[in-house]
Amino acid sequence: MKSAKPLPANPNRQVETPEGIILSMPLADPIARACAFAIDFLVRISLLILISLPLAGLGQTGTGIWFICLFVLWWGYYVITEMLMDGSSPGKKAMHLRVVNEDFTSINFSTSLIRNLLRVADAFPGFYGMAILTVLFSPGNKRLGDIAAKTVVVSTRPKKYREIALQAPALIPNMTFTQTEQRNIIEFARFCELGSTDRAKEIASHLAKPLNEENSDQLVVLLRRYAKWFLEGSG
Known part of the structure; x- marks a missing residue:
């Protein structure tokens, strides 16, 4: 069976479907992705602050719960929101962005998990330095997580x-x-x-x-x- 395949380079990403129909989606620009990241960062910080308030008086128990919440927010935030919001997060939604597979189908849990686990590698050597470089210079404006998971971030404005x-x-x-x-x-x-x-x-x-x-x-x-x-x- 003929599979979907990318066409030559274009300002948009183009895919030819098995039926011969060519689909095209505008790729998310780096500035929009950076703004989405900043919004999501502020959302996570705000959630941590809100969680900290009722836990402040619980001593070591509160500290333990806080670290669990920190782990969930930093490692599960994007996976959870991308599953609940069909490839988006609060930041991406605000910037009209969405994560999709390379053939423009919706991502699933395993795909989201792969692309977000590699955020650790994207963070090196400085503040998401690798992510900035790969988004700017890779085909499809992909960071390492997108390359590994075979996903792209598109504009949904x-x-x-x-x-x-x-x-x-x-x-x-x-x-x-x-x-x-x-x-x-x-x-x-x-x-x-x-x-x-x-x-x-x-x-x-x-x-x-x-x-x-x-x-x-x-x-x-x-x-x-x-x-x-x-x-x-x-x-």
Whole structure:
């Protein structure tokens, strides 16, 4: 079976799907990633301070609990938030960033664990010096954790037409789609939340040839409404 493969270098990351559909997502820029890291750092510090207040009067027991909380926050914070927030963290969410696999599918627990355990290596030789170097100079703006886990951080800043599509109700298709076509439309709808507007319109035109709809913006909305029906209404 043909697997998803990256295309030549581009300002965005591009992947060709097994069906020959090319998906494109904007990579997160280093400044946005640094801001997200700073926000997450402040969140963790704030949580530690809040935890410290009720533990202050518990003596050695309180100290032990505090160190356990410190361990969980520093080692489990990103894994927990990325699992609960579909590849994001509070900082990434604020900066409209998301971690995905190289083929743009959602990450799972093991993937998140691998990429975040390597934050120790990213921290050397100074304050995340290795992470800064690899993000700036590696293909796909990856740090060591991303390279090991085969993940990328992409921008999810919403576009206006996507917001309209998300609000649109499910629509029963007026024609029959095969199971493969339904899967393609569903994946396209998911991709629209992340991918570039122009590429989304191109893919919509490819998927919707039988629909006799020439307006590319309307095609995107129509396919997303169909996808919602395939996921929710047809079952």
